[in-house]
Amino acid sequence: MACSNKDPCRKEPTCPPNCSYVSNPYLETMEEDVLYHFDLGTKTHNLHAMFGDVKHGMGIPSISIMLHELIKLLYHAKCTDVIAFRIGTSGGIGLHPGTVVISKVSVDACFQPHFEQNVMGTIKLYSTELNEGLVQELLTCSKETNQFDTIIGTTLCTSDFYEGQARLDGAFCNYTYEDKMKYLKRAYDAGVRNIEMESSIFAAMCNRSGLPGAVVCVTLLDRLQGDQIESSHEVLAEYQERPQKLVGCYIKKKFCKM
Amino acid sequence: MACSNKDPCRKEPTCPPNCSYVSNPYLETMEEDVLYHFDLGTKTHNLHAMFGDVKHGMGIPSISIMLHELIKLLYHAKCTDVIAFRIGTSGGIGLHPGTVVISKVSVDACFQPHFEQNVMGTIKLYSTELNEGLVQELLTCSKETNQFDTIIGTTLCTSDFYEGQARLDGAFCNYTYEDKMKYLKRAYDAGVRNIEMESSIFAAMCNRSGLPGAVVCVTLLDRLQGDQIESSHEVLAEYQERPQKLVGCYIKKKFCKM
Numbered sequence: 001m002a003c004s005n006k007d008p009c010r011k012e013p014t015c016p017p018n019c020s021y022v023s024n025p026y027l028e029t030m031e032e033d034v035l036y037h038f039d040l041g042t043k044t045h046n047l048h049a050m051f052g053d054v055k056h057g058m059g060i061p062s063i064s065i066m067l068h069e070l071i072k073l074l075y076h077a078k079c080t081d082v083i084a085f086r087i088g089t090s091g092g093i094g095l096h097p098g099t100v101v102i103s104k105v106s107v108d109a110c111f112q113p114h115f116e117q118n119v120m121g122t123i124k125l126y127s128t129e130l131n132e133g134l135v136q137e138l139l140t141c142s143k144e145t146n147q148f149d150t151i152i153g154t155t156l157c158t159s160d161f162y163e164g165q166a167r168l169d170g171a172f173c174n175y176t177y178e179d180k181m182k183y184l185k186r187a188y189d190a191g192v193r194n195i196e197m198e199s200s201i202f203a204a205m206c207n208r209s210g211l212p213g214a215v216v217c218v219t220l221l222d223r224l225q226g227d228q229i230e231s232s233h234e235v236l237a238e239y240q241e242r243p244q245k246l247v248g249c250y251i252k253k254k255f256c257k258m
Numbered sequence: 259m260a261c262s263n264k265d266p267c268r269k270e271p272t273c274p275p276n277c278s279y280v281s282n283p284y285l286e287t288m289e290e291d292v293l294y295h296f297d298l299g300t301k302t303h304n305l306h307a308m309f310g311d312v313k314h315g316m317g318i319p320s321i322s323i324m325l326h327e328l329i330k331l332l333y334h335a336k337c338t339d340v341i342a343f344r345i346g347t348s349g350g351i352g353l354h355p356g357t358v359v360i361s362k363v364s365v366d367a368c369f370q371p372h373f374e375q376n377v378m379g380t381i382k383l384y385s386t387e388l389n390e391g392l393v394q395e396l397l398t399c400s401k402e403t404n405q406f407d408t409i410i411g412t413t414l415c416t417s418d419f420y421e422g423q424a425r426l427d428g429a430f431c432n433y434t435y436e437d438k439m440k441y442l443k444r445a446y447d448a449g450v451r452n453i454e455m456e457s458s459i460f461a462a463m464c465n466r467s468g469l470p471g472a473v474v475c476v477t478l479l480d481r482l483q484g485d486q487i488e489s490s491h492e493v494l495a496e497y498q499e500r501p502q503k504l505v506g507c508y509i510k511k512k513f514c515k516m
Binding site: 024025026027030032033034064065067068069071072075108109110111117118119120121158159160161162163164166168169170171172173174175177179180183205208209228229 | 330426
């Protein structure tokens with residue numbers, strides 16, 4: 001369904017439901033749709049009035065559930081021209097701690113640029129490339145802000161923080177320091193500059209829904225130097241603000257031209 | 259390392275570190291071990307004094323990180339004779355809502371009894387059978403409590419709440435109502451009685467660490483009847499107490515014989 005309302009500063013969206021974000025014919029047939037994990041429903045809440053003017057950012061562990069319900073919320077609330085950001089922290093590879101990485105693509109443990117999903121016993125593969133224009137616009141912002149190092153890189157997304165990221169400090173470790181270093185160097189050679197745990201499903205769901213999405217994460221340590229985070233609480237707190245600052249700069253620039 | 263201290267009611271554990279829970283030779287060589295997600299460290303906290311008498315239960319989304327750090331915490335705190343419980347909620351298959359399921363095994367989307375983990379590009383398979391004795395003891399408790407229906411069943415563990423569980427109410431749905439019902443009936447025929455999202459890694463890590471573990475989840479709905487939870491808030495709140503009641507009964511019976 002096309003929508004001609006392109007003004008992001010409107011108070012009251014006036015366009016019809018923009019179906020392009022969701023692709024589920026059953027939604028229209030449901031008497032009520034309860035977004036269970038948000039405790040919201042289409043009968044009990046006026047989602048259009050509550051969220052119609054929202055442009056969401058996010059960074060949470062259960063990002064798959066969140067994105068399903070967020071994408072449905074955008075549909076019920078008739079949001080248009082939304083951009084999604086996953087901001088957060090990560091482990092770096094070969095970077096000074098505090099460097100911000102804008103992901104061009106998220107790769108799996110074998111450095112493949114897709115997300116694998118098992119639906120009823122069948123494996124589906126979804127592209128995890130991120131929006132190229134958005135990556136470049138964010139890099140431009142970082143140059144204008146000029147407060148910290150920012151690079152474009154490939155992001156490794158794992159389903160485990162310890163063994164999945166070749167750490168030596170987990171409860172289990174059946175490999176050696178040399179195995180770890182070999183894997184991290186292979187990752188570096190494949191273009192990987194940071195490691196986190198949400199970007200692949202984020203990228204896949206952005207691609208599936210047509211939402212432009214960006215992943216902007218600060219690195220808290222260089223995994224080639226160790227596994228544990230050694231910076232002080234104050235330093236880490238400042239690092240964690242960097243992705244917010246960068247995305248904040250982008251949002252201001254993009255949406256607040258008055 | 260063997261440990262002869264078998265009294266769970268001690269105030270101060272007196273045995274040497276019980277290494278049987280962790281299997282990572284690097285832990286002994288580290289000057290400090292920071293359990294990052296708990297904000298605890300072996301230099302800044304006396305973990306033995308703080309947690310030496312703990313018998314943990316749990317049920318959280320990032321259960322893999324939690325279990326790594328919990329298992330290391332048990333090691334640093336020199337805990338012995340620990341039993342782990344994953345209690346929580348689930349979707350049922352062919353059961354009245356409110357039925358409690360004690361899992362005998364956790365299976366993946368293809369109904370296989372293992373957890374697949376990618377470590378540095380190599381797939382490892384871990385058994386997801388749960389402790390048989392514990393399953394039977396919990397069933398006995400439920401008969402003695404006799405407050406709600408409790409069964410032993412296979413639990414399907416998925417990595418996605420919507421498509422991974424064949425729901426029709428996600429943001430994406432590329433299959434039909436008939437596909438969904440066919441899959442859920444195949445699951446039922448394979449012994450599956452409930453679906454949740456943590457049991458496989460829980461079972462795998464319990465098996466790897468030698469921790470006896472149990473999964474006790476209440477079913478909030480019958481997925482053969484629908485996808486959305488329709489019970490009232492009060493009814494759901496009462497359902498959610500059931501696994502706690504059952505496990506509480508077990509703990510009282512087992513550890514508080516005075």
